[in-house]
Amino acid sequence: MLASRNNCQDLRVVRMTPLGGGEGAPPLFELVLSPPGWDFRPGQFVMIRPPEWGLDLVWGRPLSIADVREDGLRLLVQAIGRGTRRLSELRPGQVVTVWGPLGNSFAVEPDKPTLLLAGGIGIAPFVGYARRHPKPENVTLLFGHRLPAESYPLADFGGLRKAEAVREQNPEQLARFIDHLGQTMRGYAHGGLVLACGPEPFLRTVRKLALTLKARAQLSLENRMACGVGACLGCVARNGKDQLVQTCTHGPVFWAEDVFLSEDAAPLGGKP
Ligand SMILES: Cc1cc2nc3c(=O)[nH]c(=O)nc-3n(C[C@H](O)[C@H](O)[C@H](O)COP(=O)(O)OP(=O)(O)OC[C@H]3O[C@@H](n4cnc5c(N)ncnc54)[C@H](O)[C@@H]3O)c2cc1C
């Protein structure tokens, strides 16, 4: 077992692999960084910032640790804004400053039927989770996505009991996916474990279902972050007692009943 580090290191880009995208859709890519000697617990993240950003982009960007393998630290990135687009332009040999592993992690309960619910790039932390789970035969993945399935590393989930990817390209498909999500979660309501990562409307839907079904569920929040280490208050969320908590240090993983997600914004599918 490697020693767990929680520090700042300069890592070198080993590989940048475009994974796909689509017309007008933000492209996805895999970034592999070396040296690979990182221990992590799935759900944890790193902050990443190439020194060449200078004063142009001051803050690093948070990314889930997808996995650590022989060749390096693996990150899956969706290029949605300035920072992630600039990360997509990195080339092998370039250096990036990375600090982490940061935050807490998903529960691992080997003997419990475990359902991984991923929305879009929210699949990233589940790559390592699925690969490291002591009993993958107890783990199922349900993955909702808009880009073509080939854009995602679905082969990494081959050892699980079941891995199902559902593409939602229009409101009808999305509504069917939400129904399916509810049906599937029902099977985990008694004695199971549900883990979810994805955009906030997706998490809001999962949280509501979890509270209704009394399912034990954890949600990984992808709040905006600046420092990643509890210093800037840029990532606050509300916990179940309506207190402010920092997502970077108290999370990013919270039990569904212990975190408040704004009900003002529309849930996935537009209906409560
Ligand atoms: C703990 C954690 C883990 C994450 N893991 C991953 C990952 O594995 N892969 C990945 O691609 N992304 C991940 N994200 C989201 C990623 O950090 C944001 O996409 C990124 O910060 C956006 O930076 P940008 O400069 O490209 O976009 P900006 O120019 O800052 O913003 C562009 C658009 O992105 C939206 N945005 C900004 N920050 C976030 C955010 N944190 N979440 C969602 N939308 C955002 C903005 O509202 C805006 O519409 C994670 C975020 C957190 C907090």
Ligand code: FES
């Ligand atoms: S990102 Fe700075 S306190 Fe959380």
